[in-house]
Amino acid sequence: MASASRNPAVRRPSPRRRRGPRRWTAALGAVALIAGTAALTAPANAQATDRTTAQSTAQSTAQATDRTTDRTTASKAVDFATRCVPPPIAGIPPVNGTTTARISVDTSAPKVGDTVTVTYQVTKPAAGNPVDLALPADIMTPTGEVAIGGAQSGKLSVTGPKKNPPVPGKGEFPSFSMTGTFKVTAAGAITLSPGDYNIHTSYIMELDTPCTVSNPPAPVSETVTATGGPGANERAITLATSSGRPGDRVTVTGTGFTALTGITLAGRAGAAQTADKLTFTSGADGGFTGRLKVNDRATTGIVAYEGASWSSSKGAGPVAYTVTDDTPVPGNSQKLTASVTAGTLSMSQAGESVALSSVDYGTGGGADGDLRTVTVKDYRGGAAGWSLTGKVTDFTGPGTIDAGKLRWVPACTTKEGSPSTCAAGSEGAVGSEGATLASAPNGTRTGGEFTVDARMSLKVPAFTAPGEYSGVLTLTLT
Structure with a gap:
C-alpha cells in the first residue's frame, strides 16, 4: 500500500477533524502497520532519525541483494499492478498500487527431474505504513506464490523469514525475499512470474495484509530452459487382458516412450525377467501396440522398456498378468484347487x-x-x-x-x-x-x-x- 502522502485512499485527517471525535485516529493507532498493531509513539526527532536510518538500511539491503541477483542470474525486475487489502481493524479501504519484484533461480539450465530453488524478491511492495507511528524490527513474515508457465504450469508457494528493519511512520515497507522449490517435469522453456503475496505481522496481534496481482499473470521475470527426455513416470502401458493360458498373446499398448526407438516387451517374475520377450520400434508419437506371447508359467507381470535391458528410468510397468494353469490331469488323479480372496x-x-x-x-x-x-x-x-x-x-x-x-x-x-x-x-x-x-x-x-x-x-x-x-x-x- 502506498503511503498516505501519495495515495488519496489513505489521507491524514484535516485539522477540523482532529478537533472532533478521534475514532479514525484511534483505529489507526491500534493498527500502526496495515498488517500490524499497537506501535509505540516516539518523540518527533526520534521518529525522523528512525525514518532516515530505516530507509538507508532498506535501500542498502535492496541494492546489495540486487547486485547479488545480477551476478547469479539473468532475471529482470518487473512492475505489476497490485491490490492490497488491509486488516478490517484498520478501517482503511483496499488500495491499488504498484509492486516491483524480481524472480531468481539457483540454476537456469536444469534437467528434467531436477529440483530448482526459486527466490521471489519484492524490492518495492505496494503496501506502506499509513500512519505517523513507527514500527519495530522483525515483525513481518512474508509468504507468496510464483506462477509457473511455458513447458510446465502451476503455482509455487514461497515463504520468507521473519525479519525486517524498523518502518518509520508514513514510510514505505522494506524489501523482502521468499524462497521455495519445484521439480522440473518437462523439457523446454519454463517461465516464472511474481504472484500474489501476503505480509503477516506478529506484533501484539496476528494480522495479514494480502496483496493480489490485479491483472494476472504478472510479467515474466525469469525463464529457465530444461533439458532431458521423458521421465519414467511419463511412460505407461496397459494390457488388453490380465490373464491367459500358456501360449496366449496379450495386447500391450504403450504411451510416452521416445519416438522411433527400440522397445522390448517382457514378462517379469518379481525382480527377474522371464523367457517371454518381444522387440519392435515405437511410433513417431512415442506410442505402440504389441502382442506378447506368454509361455512361461512363472510370469506374474509385464514390462516395457527402451534399450537392451530393463531400466526404471526408461521403462513402464510391471502390470500384473496371470498365467492360467491348464495342465491336464493324469489318469486316476484328482486336480485340487484353492483360491486366495483379495482383501482391501x-x-x-x-x-x-x-x-x-x-x-x-x-x-x-x-x-x-x-x-x-x-x-x-x-x-x-x-x-x-x-x-x-x-x-x-x-x-x-x-x-x-x-x-x-x-x-x-x-x-x-x-x-x-x-x-x-x-x-x-x-x-x-x-x-x-x-x-x-x-x-x-x-x-x-x-x-x-x-x-x-x-x-x-x-x-x-x-x-x-x-x-x-x-x-x-x-x-x-x-
Missing part, C-alpha cells in the same frame, strides 16, 4: 486426539507432540501401491495460527514378510494443501502391513494471544 486397503489409528506441548506468551516456539500411530494394511494382492497424505486446518482459539506452521517428521516401518516396502514422507510443513505422510510403490506384487508415525511441531509466534488452540488433521489413504 485400510488404515486404523491408535487415537483421535493429540495434546501438543504448551509455549509461553512473548516467547513462542514449538508446540510438540507425536501423531497417533497409524497402521496401514494392504491386502488387495494386486500391483498397485498406496499413498497416505495429511492436511490440517488453521488452529483457532483466541486468535488464529496458520495451518502452514504445523510441521512433521514422518517415519514408516514395514512388517516382516510384506511384499512392499513403505517409504516415509518428507520432513516439512503439512499445511492446508497437504503433504505425504508415507507411501509404497507399484510393483509386480504388492501388499503388507505398515506402521506410520510422525513427530509434529506447531511453530507458535511469540505474541500469540494466550488460550487453547485446536486444528483438525485429516489423513487420506489412496
Whole structure:
C-alpha cells in the first residue's frame, strides 16, 4: 500500500477533524502497520532519525541483494499492478498500487527431474505504513506464490523469514525475499512470474495484509530452459487382458516412450525377467501396440522398456498378468484347487486426539507432540501401491495460527514378510494443501502391513494471544 502522502485512499485527517471525535485516529493507532498493531509513539526527532536510518538500511539491503541477483542470474525486475487489502481493524479501504519484484533461480539450465530453488524478491511492495507511528524490527513474515508457465504450469508457494528493519511512520515497507522449490517435469522453456503475496505481522496481534496481482499473470521475470527426455513416470502401458493360458498373446499398448526407438516387451517374475520377450520400434508419437506371447508359467507381470535391458528410468510397468494353469490331469488323479480372496486397503489409528506441548506468551516456539500411530494394511494382492497424505486446518482459539506452521517428521516401518516396502514422507510443513505422510510403490506384487508415525511441531509466534488452540488433521489413504 502506498503511503498516505501519495495515495488519496489513505489521507491524514484535516485539522477540523482532529478537533472532533478521534475514532479514525484511534483505529489507526491500534493498527500502526496495515498488517500490524499497537506501535509505540516516539518523540518527533526520534521518529525522523528512525525514518532516515530505516530507509538507508532498506535501500542498502535492496541494492546489495540486487547486485547479488545480477551476478547469479539473468532475471529482470518487473512492475505489476497490485491490490492490497488491509486488516478490517484498520478501517482503511483496499488500495491499488504498484509492486516491483524480481524472480531468481539457483540454476537456469536444469534437467528434467531436477529440483530448482526459486527466490521471489519484492524490492518495492505496494503496501506502506499509513500512519505517523513507527514500527519495530522483525515483525513481518512474508509468504507468496510464483506462477509457473511455458513447458510446465502451476503455482509455487514461497515463504520468507521473519525479519525486517524498523518502518518509520508514513514510510514505505522494506524489501523482502521468499524462497521455495519445484521439480522440473518437462523439457523446454519454463517461465516464472511474481504472484500474489501476503505480509503477516506478529506484533501484539496476528494480522495479514494480502496483496493480489490485479491483472494476472504478472510479467515474466525469469525463464529457465530444461533439458532431458521423458521421465519414467511419463511412460505407461496397459494390457488388453490380465490373464491367459500358456501360449496366449496379450495386447500391450504403450504411451510416452521416445519416438522411433527400440522397445522390448517382457514378462517379469518379481525382480527377474522371464523367457517371454518381444522387440519392435515405437511410433513417431512415442506410442505402440504389441502382442506378447506368454509361455512361461512363472510370469506374474509385464514390462516395457527402451534399450537392451530393463531400466526404471526408461521403462513402464510391471502390470500384473496371470498365467492360467491348464495342465491336464493324469489318469486316476484328482486336480485340487484353492483360491486366495483379495482383501482391501485400510488404515486404523491408535487415537483421535493429540495434546501438543504448551509455549509461553512473548516467547513462542514449538508446540510438540507425536501423531497417533497409524497402521496401514494392504491386502488387495494386486500391483498397485498406496499413498497416505495429511492436511490440517488453521488452529483457532483466541486468535488464529496458520495451518502452514504445523510441521512433521514422518517415519514408516514395514512388517516382516510384506511384499512392499513403505517409504516415509518428507520432513516439512503439512499445511492446508497437504503433504505425504508415507507411501509404497507399484510393483509386480504388492501388499503388507505398515506402521506410520510422525513427530509434529506447531511453530507458535511469540505474541500469540494466550488460550487453547485446536486444528483438525485429516489423513487420506489412496
